[in-house]
Amino acid sequence: MIRYDALDSLPVRGALPALSAALEGHGTAVLVAPPGTGKTTLVPLALAGLLGEGPARRVVVAEPRRIAARAAARRMAWLLGEKPGESVGYTVRGERVVGRHARVEVVTTGVLLQRLQRDQELSGVDVAVLDECHERHLDADTVAAFLWDVRETLRPELRLVAASATTDAQGWARLLGGAPVVEAQGASYDVEVVWAPPARPVRPPHGMRVDPVLLTHVASVVRRALAGHDGDVLCFLPGVGEIARVAGQMGDLGDVDVLQVHGRAPAAVQDAVLAPGERRRVVLATSVAESSLTVPGVRIVVDSGLAREPRVDHARGLSALTTVRASQAAGRQRAGRAGREAPGVVYRCWAEAEDPRLPRFPAPEIKVADLTAFALQTACWGDPEASGLALLDPPPGGAMAAAREVLSAIGAVDSVGRATERGVRLARSGLHPRLGRALLDAASLVGADRAAEVVALLSEEVPREYGDDLAACWRAARRGGDAYAGRWRAEVRRLRAVATEMSHPPARGRERDEGVVGLVAALAFPERLARADGGSYLMVSGTRAEVREGTGLLGAPWIAVAAADRPVGKGHARVQLGAVVDEEVARNAAGALLEERDEVHWAGGDVVARRVERLGAVELGVRPLKDADPALVRDALLDGLRQEGLRLLRWSAEAGVLRKRLAFLRMRLGDPWPDVSEEALHARVDEWLEPELGRSRRRADLARIDAGEGLARLLPWASGEAVRLDELAPERITVPSGSRIRIDYSNPEQPVLAVKLQELFGLHESPAVAGVPVLVHLLSPAGRPVAVTSDLASFWRAGYKDVRAELRGRYPKHPWPEDPAGAEPTRHTNARLRR
Numbered sequence: 001m002i003r004y005d006a007l008d009s010l011p012v013r014g015a016l017p018a019l020s021a022a023l024e025g026h027g028t029a030v031l032v033a034p035p036g037t038g039k040t041t042l043v044p045l046a047l048a049g050l051l052g053e054g055p056a057r058r059v060v061v062a063e064p065r066r067i068a069a070r071a072a073a074r075r076m077a078w079l080l081g082e083k084p085g086e087s088v089g090y091t092v093r094g095e096r097v098v099g100r101h102a103r104v105e106v107v108t109t110g111v112l113l114q115r116l117q118r119d120q121e122l123s124g125v126d127v128a129v130l131d132e133c134h135e136r137h138l139d140a141d142t143v144a145a146f147l148w149d150v151r152e153t154l155r156p157e158l159r160l161v162a163a164s165a166t167t168d169a170q171g172w173a174r175l176l177g178g179a180p181v182v183e184a185q186g187a188s189y190d191v192e193v194v195w196a197p198p199a200r201p202v203r204p205p206h207g208m209r210v211d212p213v214l215l216t217h218v219a220s221v222v223r224r225a226l227a228g229h230d231g232d233v234l235c236f237l238p239g240v241g242e243i244a245r246v247a248g249q250m251g252d253l254g255d256v257d258v259l260q261v262h263g264r265a266p267a268a269v270q271d272a273v274l275a276p277g278e279r280r281r282v283v284l285a286t287s288v289a290e291s292s293l294t295v296p297g298v299r300i301v302v303d304s305g306l307a308r309e310p311r312v313d314h315a316r317g318l319s320a321l322t323t324v325r326a327s328q329a330a331g332r333q334r335a336g337r338a339g340r341e342a343p344g345v346v347y348r349c350w351a352e353a354e355d356p357r358l359p360r361f362p363a364p365e366i367k368v369a370d371l372t373a374f375a376l377q378t379a380c381w382g383d384p385e386a387s388g389l390a391l392l393d394p395p396p397g398g399a400m401a402a403a404r405e406v407l408s409a410i411g412a413v414d415s416v417g418r419a420t421e422r423g424v425r426l427a428r429s430g431l432h433p434r435l436g437r438a439l440l441d442a443a444s445l446v447g448a449d450r451a452a453e454v455v456a457l458l459s460e461e462v463p464r465e466y467g468d469d470l471a472a473c474w475r476a477a478r479r480g481g482d483a484y485a486g487r488w489r490a491e492v493r494r495l496r497a498v499a500t501e502m503s504h505p506p507a508r509g510r511e512r513d514e515g516v517v518g519l520v521a522a523l524a525f526p527e528r529l530a531r532a533d534g535g536s537y538l539m540v541s542g543t544r545a546e547v548r549e550g551t552g553l554l555g556a557p558w559i560a561v562a563a564a565d566r567p568v569g570k571g572h573a574r575v576q577l578g579a580v581v582d583e584e585v586a587r588n589a590a591g592a593l594l595e596e597r598d599e600v601h602w603a604g605g606d607v608v609a610r611r612v613e614r615l616g617a618v619e620l621g622v623r624p625l626k627d628a629d630p631a632l633v634r635d636a637l638l639d640g641l642r643q644e645g646l647r648l649l650r651w652s653a654e655a656g657v658l659r660k661r662l663a664f665l666r667m668r669l670g671d672p673w674p675d676v677s678e679e680a681l682h683a684r685v686d687e688w689l690e691p692e693l694g695r696s697r698r699r700a701d702l703a704r705i706d707a708g709e710g711l712a713r714l715l716p717w718a719s720g721e722a723v724r725l726d727e728l729a730p731e732r733i734t735v736p737s738g739s740r741i742r743i744d745y746s747n748p749e750q751p752v753l754a755v756k757l758q759e760l761f762g763l764h765e766s767p768a769v770a771g772v773p774v775l776v777h778l779l780s781p782a783g784r785p786v787a788v789t790s791d792l793a794s795f796w797r798a799g800y801k802d803v804r805a806e807l808r809g810r811y812p813k814h815p816w817p818e819d820p821a822g823a824e825p826t827r828h829t830n831a832r833l834r835r
Helices: 004-008 011-025 042-047 066-080 109-118 138-153 169-175 212-228 240-248 267-273 328-339 352-357 372-381 397-409 421-427 433-446 448-459 470-479 483-502 513-524 583-589 630-644 653-669 678-683 699-703 707-713 721-728 792-807 830-834
Strands: 028-032 059-063 088-092 095-097 104-108 127-130 159-164 181-183 191-195 232-236 257-261 281-285 298-303 306-313 318-325 344-348 529-533 536-539 544-546 558-565 573-581 594-603 606-615 618-624 732-734 740-744 752-756 775-779 785-789
Touching: 011 028, 011 042, 011 159, 011 181, 028 169, 042 059, 042 066, 042 104, 042 127, 042 159, 059 066, 059 109, 066 088, 066 104, 104 109, 109 138, 109 372, 127 138, 138 159, 138 372, 169 181, 191 328, 212 232, 212 240, 212 298, 212 344, 232 328, 240 257, 240 281, 257 267, 267 281, 298 328, 318 558, 328 344, 372 397, 372 421, 372 433, 397 433, 421 433, 433 448, 433 483, 433 513, 448 470, 448 483, 448 513, 470 483, 470 513, 470 573, 513 558, 513 573, 513 583, 529 583, 529 618, 536 558, 558 583, 573 583, 594 630, 606 630, 630 678, 630 699, 653 707, 653 721, 775 792, 785 792
Parallel strands: 028 159, 028 181, 059 104, 059 127, 088 104, 127 159, 191 344, 232 281, 232 298, 257 281, 298 344, 544 573, 752 775
Antiparallel strands: 088 095, 306 318, 529 536, 529 558, 536 544, 558 573, 594 606, 606 618, 732 740, 740 752, 775 785
16 A cells, blocks of 8 residues: 555655656756655656556666665655565665566666666666766766666667756756756755864874774764754764774663664664664764665764775775765765754764865765776777766776776786677676686686685675684684674675686686685786785785784785785885785786796896896796897996996096087087087987997996097087087187197186186287187196186286285296286296296
């Protein structure tokens, strides 16, 4: 019996005529409806014609989470007075409750994605509803793009609805071909905001780490809220670990029940949260409770202000969830949970002044997540670049390139990015391609049962108390009676069926258990295989990692790293979960990265030539290379010249002077005089160091190359200017005494002429080179500087008198005429002059 009283109270009912008109006229629509209005439950029933109005249609509703999919289906069945599986059913990973006559099926976006890959026309479905599309999960964005492609190319009659409480309505409208936007008015109650920041500073989150001080503060705020208000408390925390820690501080609440809700919680616990409780409750939840669900009795929300989002560190080849500040949109969604049934209050565990600085919306997963699974889905769809798909945000090029490298390494795509038969099987496994590869290949080696058991361990974060040794975790899960072990066994059953279907035929493995664990982990994460190297481990990807003291992994020659993070202030990774392997397993699992090549490079001050067998960044074997490719040797020599400079060549005094003269002409006159800076000479190696460089094999050969001869090749011979070198920048000039004095071009802006003062008697103007007066350093008879000038005439008039008065007594044997400009220049003493 249909519960019309409950249906009539849902505010979205008023928007149904506009929604129906939009779908009839345009075929697509964007529905914006606040939390609690009934968009998740009433709308699908109305579109399916189950309320006695409109034609009978088959409707599929995609939810981002399993808990939301089950809850929505059960609520709709209750509204119809039925049990789930009759008119309304649901399908989530590992569970399907759908009867033969079901008209509404609620699925997760992952399930719908798999269904579209198997049946691109989505046969039998008349309307597809994408619920909570504002969350911007990668699967949801992909499903939306595929559905639009289906409507545009195969089934123009397929109706599409994008529904959300808070979303970029105009963006989704554009994506769905200019779809009408239908807005429903909410009936939520007022929610008072209480700002409750910690009393002292809290360290910001890093990776998966959350400051325990903040968690203690959140627990105290929950107690404060319980004491100050009636009703149940819904407390938002970023992850399972934080929920457990806060729950551990809630043991003294008397007659208040503490419930923990997250994606891994048993279905019975999730169902209990969604039903009214007999006693007052504190519900500790992750973001799964932000939308699609109404937790009855909640009048208080305590928001930690944190969330978990996926991130990829491409430089280290690591991907994981990371803790971030929740967005403003998430804050509104969370606060709205307190006003679903009556006026409520939200305690926000941060300062009011911080709120405007928070991001407006969560980061779309397509911009920050590992795109390997996405890239495989688009390759199987026939668009490896995802360039023809309707996406709100295009995938980043670097992330797509990294994803294609992984897919190519596991044989999922061919050289141009098209999905192989193996890739199609991996895409249909419902697993990340890495785990699908591990399941497929390991099942053929060790049997479907054991392969499924280890892959199930890798599919979900293992409890911390299990440790970081994957083999020990496997044993703990097998004998465990905790909630994780129960979920693990259910996933093993599912994966065993998948493995049996994927492998042809599955083998009966004979490997010992530890070997099985390492093999499967290595197949899943071949670039994270790591060899012990100087107190740490070097991964095949090139990333260094450390293991904890006391772990069973410590001391193993090789390990396969299944999970790792980067500690604060460290440049390397820390192993969170790994397994011991041997080199043979490493070679087989990462065979696509195995290569033998000649390596010739500059190291330790000379050319090193070797033949190296490598597994990615890990050297497996090295032997000397006697007949190295001359081109590789030449490149190594050039690298040496770049590292250590041109001083590796033989620079005679004449060569050094020539380089300085050319630098002066380049600065003074420019072209055609060559640039002889280090950078310029490196760029023109072919012109001035050949053929000598081509005949060189080691550092000693470089030391025999005459740099001066090479520089002479750069002179502007073709233009004829080279012959003017001695005219424009002479190495020496003749002074009035007849001496030929060397010019110092060390400062190319103004060369220096150092000459004894008496040798310039009679010279009225300073000498010049290339039109630039030289800087004259006037020396005493003993060769010590007594004056510096670039204007000799001025010095004779004004400066000479003081110099003469100071030095004539010290050097009486040398001439000191009163009129130096008219005196005889000399290199000799007075006595020599008289002779």
